[in-house]
Amino acid sequence: MPTREEWAVVLFTLRVAALGTAMILPFGVAAAALLARRHGPGRTLLDTLFSLPLVLPPTAVGVVLLDAFARVSPLGRALAAAGIQIAFDWKGVVIATSVMSFPLLVRSALTAFEEVDPRLVGLARTLGCGPMQAFFRVTLPLAWRGVLAGTVLAFARALGEFGATVMLAGNIPGRTQTLALAIFHEAQLGHDDRARVLAGVTAVLAFAALWSAEIVGRARARRTA
Amino acid sequence: MIRLDFETPLARFPLRIEADLRAPVTAVMGPSGAGKTSLLDAIAGLRSVASGRIAIDDDVLVDTAAGRRLPPQHRRVGYVPQDAGLFPHLTVRENVLFGARGASNEVGHAIDVLEIGSLGARYPASLSGGEKQRVALARALATRPRLLLLDEPLAALDVSLRDRIVPYLLRVRDEWATPMLYVTHNVGEALALAGEVLLLESGRVEAQGAPLALLATPGLSREARAGIENLLAGEIESHDAEGGVTRVRLAGGLVVSVSIAAERPVGSAVTVAIRAEDVLVATEPVRGLSARNVYEAVVRGIERGPGDAAVRCAIRPELPEWLARLTPAAVADLGLATGSRVWLAVKSHSVRVTSAPPARAGRGADVGTGGS
Amino acid sequence: MPDTGFAMSWTRRLFAAAALGMAFSASASAADVTVFAAASLADALSAIGKGFESTSGHHVVFNFGASSDLARQVRAGAPADVFFSADQAQMDVVTQAGLVRGADRVDVLSNTLVVVVPAKTPRRLQAASEIASFDRLALADPQAVPAGVYAKKYLESIGLWSRLADRIVPTLNVRGALAAVESENVPAAIVYRTDAAISSRVSVAFEVPRAAGPAIMYVMAPLARASAAARLFAAELTSTRAARVYEKYGFIVLARK
Numbered sequence: 001m002p003t004r005e006e007w008a009v010v011l012f013t014l015r016v017a018a019l020g021t022a023m024i025l026p027f028g029v030a031a032a033a034l035l036a037r038r039h040g041p042g043r044t045l046l047d048t049l050f051s052l053p054l055v056l057p058p059t060a061v062g063v064v065l066l067d068a069f070a071r072v073s074p075l076g077r078a079l080a081a082a083g084i085q086i087a088f089d090w091k092g093v094v095i096a097t098s099v100m101s102f103p104l105l106v107r108s109a110l111t112a113f114e115e116v117d118p119r120l121v122g123l124a125r126t127l128g129c130g131p132m133q134a135f136f137r138v139t140l141p142l143a144w145r146g147v148l149a150g151t152v153l154a155f156a157r158a159l160g161e162f163g164a165t166v167m168l169a170g171n172i173p174g175r176t177q178t179l180a181l182a183i184f185h186e187a188q189l190g191h192d193d194r195a196r197v198l199a200g201v202t203a204v205l206a207f208a209a210l211w212s213a214e215i216v217g218r219a220r221a222r223r224t225a
Numbered sequence: 226m227i228r229l230d231f232e233t234p235l236a237r238f239p240l241r242i243e244a245d246l247r248a249p250v251t252a253v254m255g256p257s258g259a260g261k262t263s264l265l266d267a268i269a270g271l272r273s274v275a276s277g278r279i280a281i282d283d284d285v286l287v288d289t290a291a292g293r294r295l296p297p298q299h300r301r302v303g304y305v306p307q308d309a310g311l312f313p314h315l316t317v318r319e320n321v322l323f324g325a326r327g328a329s330n331e332v333g334h335a336i337d338v339l340e341i342g343s344l345g346a347r348y349p350a351s352l353s354g355g356e357k358q359r360v361a362l363a364r365a366l367a368t369r370p371r372l373l374l375l376d377e378p379l380a381a382l383d384v385s386l387r388d389r390i391v392p393y394l395l396r397v398r399d400e401w402a403t404p405m406l407y408v409t410h411n412v413g414e415a416l417a418l419a420g421e422v423l424l425l426e427s428g429r430v431e432a433q434g435a436p437l438a439l440l441a442t443p444g445l446s447r448e449a450r451a452g453i454e455n456l457l458a459g460e461i462e463s464h465d466a467e468g469g470v471t472r473v474r475l476a477g478g479l480v481v482s483v484s485i486a487a488e489r490p491v492g493s494a495v496t497v498a499i500r501a502e503d504v505l506v507a508t509e510p511v512r513g514l515s516a517r518n519v520y521e522a523v524v525r526g527i528e529r530g531p532g533d534a535a536v537r538c539a540i541r542p543e544l545p546e547w548l549a550r551l552t553p554a555a556v557a558d559l560g561l562a563t564g565s566r567v568w569l570a571v572k573s574h575s576v577r578v579t580s581a582p583p584a585r586a587g588r589g590a591d592v593g594t595g596g597s
Numbered sequence: 598m599p600d601t602g603f604a605m606s607w608t609r610r611l612f613a614a615a616a617l618g619m620a621f622s623a624s625a626s627a628a629d630v631t632v633f634a635a636a637s638l639a640d641a642l643s644a645i646g647k648g649f650e651s652t653s654g655h656h657v658v659f660n661f662g663a664s665s666d667l668a669r670q671v672r673a674g675a676p677a678d679v680f681f682s683a684d685q686a687q688m689d690v691v692t693q694a695g696l697v698r699g700a701d702r703v704d705v706l707s708n709t710l711v712v713v714v715p716a717k718t719p720r721r722l723q724a725a726s727e728i729a730s731f732d733r734l735a736l737a738d739p740q741a742v743p744a745g746v747y748a749k750k751y752l753e754s755i756g757l758w759s760r761l762a763d764r765i766v767p768t769l770n771v772r773g774a775l776a777a778v779e780s781e782n783v784p785a786a787i788v789y790r791t792d793a794a795i796s797s798r799v800s801v802a803f804e805v806p807r808a809a810g811p812a813i814m815y816v817m818a819p820l821a822r823a824s825a826a827a828r829l830f831a832a833e834l835t836s837t838r839a840a841r842v843y844e845k846y847g848f849i850v851l852a853r854k
Contacts, residue, residue: 071781087782088733088766119310122271125297126304127324127368133298137323141314170777171738172766189741190669 002197005173006182010201013178016090017158020098021151024105028154029147032109033135054103058163065096065168092169093176097161101154108153112146113139149217156209160202179205227251227268227372227404231277231287235263240428242267248420250398250405252436255425261408264425265374268406269304270297281372281404303365303403305375309357311349317360318345324368335366338396355386359393366401373397373405379414388496388579391417391456417456455499455547457481461489470517470573473497477544482517483576496579503575504549506536507568508559516570522547524565529553536561538569628826631676633660633667635683635815636737636770637708637744637789641846642681645839646830655826663770665741671696671820678827681705681817681834683771684743688816697818703835706815707849708789709807710748713799715781722803725755728785735766735774735786743813744771748787750811775799789813791847815848 002010031050035043053061069086070076079086086092116139124134140147162180169176171185179202186195227246232239240260253261266272268279270286273294279287286295286302304310311320321341325332336342339359349357358378365373378394379387391414398405398418409415415422416436424432459475464487471486473495481497489495511519522538525546534556536549547569551561561567634642639661646657660667660677664687671677672694680697682688691697712728714720722728739745745767752758766783768774774786779798786799793801819831833839840850 066780066782087780088777117310119306120312122266122269122297123304123306123310124312124323125271126269126300126302127364128298129324130296130298138312142312170766170768174763185738188663188666188669188738 002201006194006198006201008174009177009179009182009198010205012090013159013180014205016093016178017097017155020094020158021101021105021155023094024098024102024154025151028102028105028150029109029140031106032113032147033139035106035110036113036139037131050106051103053100053164054107058100058161058165059167061099062096062164062167065092065099065164069095069168087168088170088172088176090169090176093165093178096164096168097158097178100161100164101157104157105150105154108150109143109147112143112150115146116142145216145219149213152209152213152216156206156213159205159209226282227406228278228280229264229268231267231274231279231289233263233267233272233275233277235260235428238428240264240267242430244423244430244433246404246406246421246423248404249402250407250419250421252415252419252422253406253408253425254410254415254422255431257410259425260428261425262376263428265304265376265406265408268300268372269302269374270295270300271304284371301368301370301372303368303370303373305358305361305365305373305378307377307380309349309354309361309378311352311357311360311364313349315348316345317341317347317349317352320349320360321363321367323364331369332363332367334400335363338400339363339393353386354382355390358382358390362393362397366397366403370403373403375405375407377408377410380410387414388498392496394418455501455504455545457497457499457545459495459497461486461491461493461495463491471578473578475544477541479520479540479544481571481576482573483578484573486578489578498577498579499547499571499575501535501548501550503571504547505570506538506549506551506555506559506561507570508561508565509568511568511570514570515572517573518569518571518576520569522567522569524561524563524567526563527556527561529556536567538567540569628655628824630655630657630678630824630827630830631660632657632679632681632830633662633671633675633677634679634681635664635667635743636661636772637683637792638681638815639772640795641791641842641848642834644842645834648838648842649830649833653826653829655830657830663737663742665738665743666770677820678823679817679819679831679834681815682743683708683813683815684746685814685816686746687743688818691818691820696820696822698821701821701831702816702818703831704814704851705817705835706843707851708791708813708815708847709849710744710751710787710805710810710813711790711793711801712785712787712803712805713775713778713793713796714785714802715778716798716800717781719800720802725803725805725809726757728752728803729757729760731764731785733764733766733783733785734761735768735777735783737771737774737788738767738769739765740767742770744774744787744789747811747813751787751805751809754809754811794847814851 035047066087067073068075069079071080084091086095121134121138124138129137160180162184165178166181171177171181177185179198183195183198183202186198229242229244229246232241240263242264253264255261263272267274268286274287274289276289277287278285285293286300287293312323315323321332321336339362341356341359341363344352344356344360352360379390382390395418407418419436422434422436423430457475459473459481462472462474462480464471464485466485466487469485470482471489473481473483475481475497483497505516520540522540525537525539528535532553534551534553536551536556537546538549539546549569632642642659646659649655650657664682664684667680668682668687668690671680671691680688680691688697688702692699712722736748737745739749749758752761766777768777771788771792775788775792775796777783778786779796785802790804793799817831817834819828843850
């Protein structure tokens with residue numbers, strides 16, 4: 001059974017994953033909406049860019065993030081001036097996990113948007129809707145379950161993120177240590193039994209998240225049938 | 226008036242339309258893939274036009290030379306697609322009000338005319354095909370469009386249902402001044418509703434003209450012609466259970482005997498349908514024939530097509546013409562010509578009765594609607 | 598049952614074994630020596646290894662990292678020939694696992710701790726207590742990595758540990774702490790003097806006096822199963838030639854017993 005500190009790690013992991021997912025939700029939906037409207041080389045380029053974190057090694061993404069937020073970078077300087085710490089800080093965890101789970105959200109939302117009958121959107125246009133209005137009044141309401149499933153998927157991915165997180169936020173117990181990082185740390189210290197307990201908790205959480213995503217997705221399939 | 230003069234590429238050939246449409250209802254016909262739906266999409270703004278001009282009266286929707294391409298939401302063109310296209314996540318009421326600027330007299334009128342008032346809280350999934358089409362019509366009308374586009378609205382419905390919707394379409398045509406572009410495969414529908422027919426083939430206008438005249442067009446297939454029926458409004462007059470006959474009184478005092486339909490109360494309004502090919506033509510008074518319905522008439526015109534002929538006959542000058550379908554051989558043998566005095570005979574079994582509401586009080590139904 | 602076939606197959610096997618044995622001894626003239634060593638030794642050992650390769654013809658492969666991490670790997674069966682730890686504790690781990698003979702252990706080097714800051718913003722602490730002025734301090738993981746364990750011992754000895762404990766940024770190894778300051782992501786770190794010396798992007802803010810600091814001891818040993826070539830390299834690591842290299846990098850060479 002997990003100790004009190006370990007439960008704290010679980011809670012911390014859940015919180016940063018939830019915060020990160022909430023943060024990328026509007027961006028992910030917007031990105032998917034943008035992709036759904038376009039066709040041709042422009043779309044392929046955007047699609048590939050958004051999907052990169054899915055395929056790149058998380059450590060590679062971590063290096064890019066470190067550079068982006070380094071003190072010497074323009075972004076880093078601006079944040080430092082505002083007194084905001086990203087590297088080796090919980091905010092770094094949120095950013096790293098968000099970036100890694102973003103593509104999952106976009107892809108799920110995109111599929112959901114594309115499943116909406118384009119004739120319905122066209123009809124909405126003839127009934128007086130501009131493109132944005134048609135999106136909010138027809139596409140989004142019909143696709144919300146797919147978007148939700150994508151959100152839960154992104155959350156599950158954020159729960160397990162390691163490579164980019166350890167590089168950008170470090171493995172600071174009590175500050176930036178998520179479940180994945182804690183498992184690594186315990187193993188490093190030779191505490192294999194603790195590592196196994198934490199791995200077990202992670203497995204249960206991931207299972208629950210994926211199960212929910214599946215149920216939501218299933219309900220959507222039934223509804224459109 | 227709708228002025229079309231544009232061109233835009235489709236998958237297999239370019240859509241090249243040059244036509245001025247003046248009639249209140251124009252039927253757009255032609256084989257599958259001829260570009261009928263693409264034409265509607267171009268007018269609605271759902272398909273971009275490569276070059277040309279589309280205008281409704283003084284309003285220019287598209288003029289590529291002037292760089293004008295009005296987006297769909299500003300064109301005020303109502304669209305009723307083949308499958309009604311109702312928004313599944315909204316109730317009937319929300320669907321109807323979707324494009325309307327709040328409930329208004331106009332919206333209420335549409336709901337009344339199309340008789341969908343009782344469906345308000347229901348969702349599209351629970352509606353029948355006919356109800357969906359009526360809701361779709363109301364939804365389009367609620368935006369006060371200046372043009373209505375209908376893409377084979379009755380194609381997905383079975384025959385009896387179609388009979389029930391056509392009168393609603395007739396009402397829409399007569400109650401609103403909105404011009405309609407009506408895509409259909411069905412000649413009978415075109416005849417029932419349209420003042421003019423636009424025949425498309427491979428993206429071009431093959432022919433344009435009065436519906437009956439187009440019957441003679443070589444382009445029209447025998448199958449297309451097979452659907453023609455004579456549609457007449459009437460009232461149940463009496464039932465003769467032993468004789469197996471129900472008598473229907475038509476406008477102008479004409480009485481038609483149909484196979485017994487005792488379930489229909491005396492006095493109820495009905496529509497009577499007689500297929501053109503079920504109408505027998507004789508040049509002498511008929512005697513000793515089993516047919517219950519024999520009427521004297523005068524030939525008003527004969528339309529000939531390849532291996533086919535349609536004879537238009539008037540029983541009374543003020544009543545709608547009846548259409549009889551004969552072989553050219555029969556026409557020749559009988560020596561039929563405009564002005565010939567004939568007797569029309571129809572078996573009571575050949576008459577179909579439906580309880581569709583009449584088009585409008587006092588107006589007889591037109592020749593048309595059917596489909597096998 | 599005729600035995601001839603069976604006996605013959607046995608002869609064949611013996612022959613094959615002998616041939617293999619000869620092949621092995623033949624390759625003993627150009628073997629791979631795998632060395633697991635503390636991260637702080639990276640530069641010095643690479644130089645020594647290069648020299649050894651050119652004179653002996655053997656090939657040296659290094660795995661630098663936190664001594665605690667390396668000890669764990671060796672215990673789990675990693676193919677190390679020589680283990681060079683930054684503290685005794687980790688060498689004890691390997692010894693207790695029976696992988697190193699006590700007699701083979703040699704105390705080779707010592708080192709001192711320094712506090713470093715980014716070279717762009719140099720600073721000189723007047724006293725050790727000023728270490729508490731940094732809002733974050735990078736250390737190799739003080740729970741296990743020698744450099745971090747030493748640093749924690751020192752901070753405890755001067756009574757600063759309790760104040761600094763939740764401002765510590767633990768890194769995978771001592772070079773990670775160095776990198777954190779080089780990138781200016783953390784304002785200061787405690788590393789070995791030898792680490793500060795090889796980096797131009799940090800400057801030393803404070804040097805822990807040898808007397809005040811913890812006793813730092815680098816212990817080296819060939820593993821019990823090590824090959825002749827590996828033992829040769831282990832001997833090289835304690836040679837006077839090697840001592841010159843260590844001193845060049847700033848290590849303190851311990852007198853041989």
